[in-house]
Amino acid sequence: MTISRRTLLASTAGMLAAPAFVSAQGTTWRPDRPVTLIVPWAAGGSTDQMARIVAVELEEALGQRFVVVNQPGASGSIGTRNVLQAAKDGMTWAAGAAVDVGCYKVNGLLDTMLADWHLFFTVANVNTISVNPRSGFADFGQLLQALSTRRDIAVGTAGQSSAGRNMMETIRQAAPAVNYRHATYDGGNPAVLAAVAGEVPVVAQLLVEMAEMIRGRRLVPLAVQAEGPITLQGFGEIPSVRRWLPNILAPLNYFGIWVPKGVPEAVSQTVSQIWETRVKNSARLKEYAESRAAVFAPLHGQAAYDAAWVMVRQTAWLYHDAGTARVAPDTLGIQRL
Incomplete structure (x- = not known):
């Protein structure tokens, strides 16, 4: 069954009852006001679709609203920059394709690398x-x-x-x-x-x-x-x-949400627990992936980084070979596949 526009735009009103998610250090992140989730692309696209479903899952888990805000421009770097420049308190997140974050520095768009973020993936798109x-x-x-x-x-x-x-x-x-x-x-x-x-x-x-x-x-x-x-x-x-082109590369394109490293550890630990206990079993995300021929891929942490790094390496050198890269990938530690 195809997921409806109503479901994609669903948002939890008010505070919801939420289970306790305790980090490895025994602390829990519980946002005391609405959290902003910036989609650095126009409404209705792949990132926007995915982010609105994830927002509902996080709202129900944490008992607080996650407000999706579209900020398109400069190949997604404007909205992502706004997340980087926000207070490192866990109250502002970004969404998108991991390969973009991994290649912004190569393209001279934004001084950031994949390793600068806590990564939480939901699907891989084709x-x-x-x-x-x-x-x-x-x-x-x-x-x-x-x-x-x-x-x-x-x-x-x-x-x-x-x-x-x-x-x-x-x-x-x-x-x-x-x-x-x-x-x-x-x-x-x-x-x-x-x-x-x-x-x-x-x-x-x-x-x-x-x-x-x-x-x-x-x-x-x-x-x-x-x-x-x-x-x-x-x-x-x-x-x-x-x-038609038997030797063409076809790495998976991972999408999800992320927050800059430097936020309190309780933020990343709590969301990691939500990914393990809730997102990995999300009927909404499974339905979304199945109806649109995407791969359900609820990865986080090092596993997410390792999975995305394959496409980052391929794409960074693709930009270089096409003459559009501003920075040579190998100077950033990005080696050819």
Whole structure:
């Protein structure tokens, strides 16, 4: 069953009864006022969808509201910067894709690295390329041929460091003749809607952002950046881009929430306990992942860092090889895969 907009926007009113979560040091974090969860992208996109579900889980666990605030701009770095600059009291969190946080410094957008954050993941998302039904492209092979012979095909993405842009640059790395006109938007949802409206013929973003439009036959999915085909509930199988480009990389793209290191240890310890006892069993998040062909991945701590580091390494060097990196990845301790 597809999760409803009502569920995505649900918010607990007032104080809720909450169980006690005690950290290893015997202390508990109990916020005494609403907590801010900044989504550094536009409303309706993959981060926004996920963050609103997580907010409900945390509200019910801690008995305090988690207010989701959208602050898009500069490939997510504006909202993330605001979290970094906020008081280190655990009352301001960020949400998004871990690869963005891991590559902001490479791109010269923000002086931060993945190791600067306490990481709490919920799902891993799959990059997808889709087209408007009137685009004339029946499969990815046809689009690949057109991208290799023309220079005027516009591809919509959520920005320079978005999942869609990364997918397109990975395709170009695997097929050097590929070129395209990059059309950037303030988030995945605006990019998807632009393709639906025919403003751009092609969109490269996350499958979770396209799922409803694909099921409604308003977009045609051509390929996913995954090791094999992906089945989308209510639609069917979407082939892997590896059918046409067998050697293309396809690491998992982890999404979640995070707070800067330096907050009281009780904050990270308490949320870690919530991840173990509640988020790992969340019916809401499992339903969300299943309905949008995402991977349910409730990781935190070192396990989260290790999982995300694979895509950070691949993506940082992707930027470098494309000539868009401002800082060489190896000078930051990011080695090639």
